[in-house]
Amino acid sequence: MAVKVTPRSEDYARWYTEIVQKADLADYAPVRGCMVIKPYGYALWENIKEGLDRRFKATGHANAYFPLFIPMSFLEKEAEHVEGFSPELAVVTVGGGKQLEEPLAVRPTSETIIGHMYAKWIQSYRDLPVLINQWANVIRWEMRTRLFLRTTEFLWQEGHTAHATAEEAMEETLLILDLYAELATEDAAMPVIKGRKSESEKFAGAVTSYTIEAMMGDRRALQAGTSHFLGQNFARAFDIQFLDENNELQYVWTTSWGMSTRMVGGVVMVHGDDQGLILPPRLAPIQVVVVPIWRDEEQKEAVLKAAAQVRAALEPEVRLKVDDREGLSPGWKFNDWEMRGVPLRIEIGPKDVEQGQVVLARRDRPGREGKTTVPVTGLAEAVRNMLDTLQADLYRRAEAFLKEHTAYPEDFEGLREAAADGFAYAWWCGSAECEAKVKEETSATIRCIPLDQGPGKGRCIVCGEEAAERAVFGRAY
RNA sequence: CGGGGCGUAGCUCAGUCCGGCUAGAGCGCGCGGUUUGGGUCCGCGAGGCCGCCGGUUCAAGUCCGGCCGCCCCGACCA
Numbered sequence: 001m002a003v004k005v006t007p008r009s010e011d012y013a014r015w016y017t018e019i020v021q022k023a024d025l026a027d028y029a030p031v032r033g034c035m036v037i038k039p040y041g042y043a044l045w046e047n048i049k050e051g052l053d054r055r056f057k058a059t060g061h062a063n064a065y066f067p068l069f070i071p072m073s074f075l076e077k078e079a080e081h082v083e084g085f086s087p088e089l090a091v092v093t094v095g096g097g098k099q100l101e102e103p104l105a106v107r108p109t110s111e112t113i114i115g116h117m118y119a120k121w122i123q124s125y126r127d128l129p130v131l132i133n134q135w136a137n138v139i140r141w142e143m144r145t146r147l148f149l150r151t152t153e154f155l156w157q158e159g160h161t162a163h164a165t166a167e168e169a170m171e172e173t174l175l176i177l178d179l180y181a182e183l184a185t186e187d188a189a190m191p192v193i194k195g196r197k198s199e200s201e202k203f204a205g206a207v208t209s210y211t212i213e214a215m216m217g218d219r220r221a222l223q224a225g226t227s228h229f230l231g232q233n234f235a236r237a238f239d240i241q242f243l244d245e246n247n248e249l250q251y252v253w254t255t256s257w258g259m260s261t262r263m264v265g266g267v268v269m270v271h272g273d274d275q276g277l278i279l280p281p282r283l284a285p286i287q288v289v290v291v292p293i294w295r296d297e298e299q300k301e302a303v304l305k306a307a308a309q310v311r312a313a314l315e316p317e318v319r320l321k322v323d324d325r326e327g328l329s330p331g332w333k334f335n336d337w338e339m340r341g342v343p344l345r346i347e348i349g350p351k352d353v354e355q356g357q358v359v360l361a362r363r364d365r366p367g368r369e370g371k372t373t374v375p376v377t378g379l380a381e382a383v384r385n386m387l388d389t390l391q392a393d394l395y396r397r398a399e400a401f402l403k404e405h406t407a408y409p410e411d412f413e414g415l416r417e418a419a420a421d422g423f424a425y426a427w428w429c430g431s432a433e434c435e436a437k438v439k440e441e442t443s444a445t446i447r448c449i450p451l452d453q454g455p456g457k458g459r460c461i462v463c464g465e466e467a468a469e470r471a472v473f474g475r476a477y
Numbered sequence: 478c479g480g481g482g483c484g485u486a487g488c489u490c491a492g493u494c495c496g497g498c499u500a501g502a503g504c505g506c507g508c509g510g511u512u513u514g515g516g517u518c519c520g521c522g523a524g525g526c527c528g529c530c531g532g533u534u535c536a537a538g539u540c541c542g543g544c545c546g547c548c549c550c551g552a553c554c555a
């Protein structure tokens with residue numbers, strides 16, 4: 001009965017932090033800015049990971065592993081790259097009790113060391129393309145950290161590819177962006193906007209950065225995945241050259257792309273409510289929880305037997321848990337599993353056993369409204385349908401929310417209002433000055449220049465000059 | 478790095494202003510009973526270097542100095 005979480009409307013940041021901990025996703029570690037991902041949170045990450053890994057492999061990528069330590073000199077080889085990352089590097093200067101000859105950076109990302117290796121591996125156009133991904137941890141010494149959203153150490157995948165032509169590399173960059181968007185929309189039920197980053201927001205060392213941007217429950221933007229076209233910047237810095245069909249020496253074209261444990265935070269913030277998490281069925285570590293209800297031993301036996309039959313009917317297709325813990329009331333268990341965001345609950349009591357039925361309760365519809373009684377015969381079918389419906393409804397709800405808080409302002413005042421409420425699509429001339437002015441006056445930034453532009457031209461919402469593109473403005477995480 | 482807050486039981490905190498004898502509550506945990514269709518109730522119990530170091534004092538959770546850490550808000554970032 002008692003509310004245990006700060007309501008979202010009262011303090012969104014606090015709601016988020018509390019929910020992540022109370023749903024057992026993560027806990028603070030004894031090191032500043034670091035967190036422990038607990039088994040339940042890790043299981044959620046593993047499902048995201050599997051969704052990505054499957055898609056990468058289906059498109060010809062292979063996993064490999066590169067070292068955690070990167071010689072400092074490597075990072076310094078690409079001018080923009082070092083400038084972008086040096087403020088947040090962790091550096092090892094002592095090893096085995098001795099001062100190191102060359103300090104080692106703990107990888108903040110692996111373009112440099114992978115570039116170094118690619119230079120060794122690539123000789124001929126026959127060696128291309130190289131399509132490698134790695135699952136790894138990285139360290140970035142951030143000022144302010146938040147569980148999952150920005151931690152000093154985080155887990156991610158980073159893909160690094162090398163191609164013979166610019167076209168092919170660009171194709172790869174956009175292919176990956178599509179895979180990210182697919183994971184977000186289909187698995188995480190998270191609507192996203194695919195777009196290009198502005199110069200000021202792009203990855204340090206990239207020619208062009210692409211992103212998927214999602215709207216969180218507080219109407220702020222979360223960059224959920226990025227894919228970079230690196231041109232020949234790293235190829236030149238690391239001398240990655242190959243002989244083409246005409247026996248001419250050329251630099252390769254590279255890409256890099258990443259999605260991180262931040263995505264877990266995104267799932268929490270897109271779907272969660274004041275009762276706790278709401279997990280999309282495709283990603284939920286537990287899709288269905290069975291809560292047996294009994295009064296005496298006789299009932300207990302009958303109910304648990306029915307629960308076992310339900311389990312047998314649903315497993316292994318459905319990830320299911322029977323909560324047969326003693327001494328906890330059903331109501332307590334309901335709240336507990338709601339906090340953890342389990343999409344579907346099956347209640348089985350003596351009455352149900354008697355009548356050959358169970359009660360299904362869907363997480364996205366609180367209380368009695370979300371409950372339906374279904375016969376045990378054909379339960380598997382009903383559960384499968386319900387999970388599909390839930391997955392679709394979660395997406396629809398998030399999409400409606402996104403649309404509701406997206407505006408198309410015509411003037412600067414309108415932009416100010418729209419950006420305070422959510423996302424604003426507006427014409428932008430492309431100048432850094434206009435971009436900076438918006439940031440300064442509204443605290444909103446250009447989240448991306450959407451790939452999906454729609455027709456026509458307009459005038460920059462800031463300076464009034466001709467503008468060829470619309471940008472999406474919003475306050476960001 | 479700037480601003481604010483906080484370090485006392487596993488958690489949330491009271492006690493600190495105004496020093497005092499055996500350091501408290503609620504939740505959680507263990508045991509027994511009672512309950513179980515939306516966070517049952519009762520009893521008993523375990524659990525503390527009061528963040529760390531130093532100082533003042535007959536006496537420090539409490540006063541003084543220093544240090545460390547964490548959280549929140551801003552500037553940087555997946």
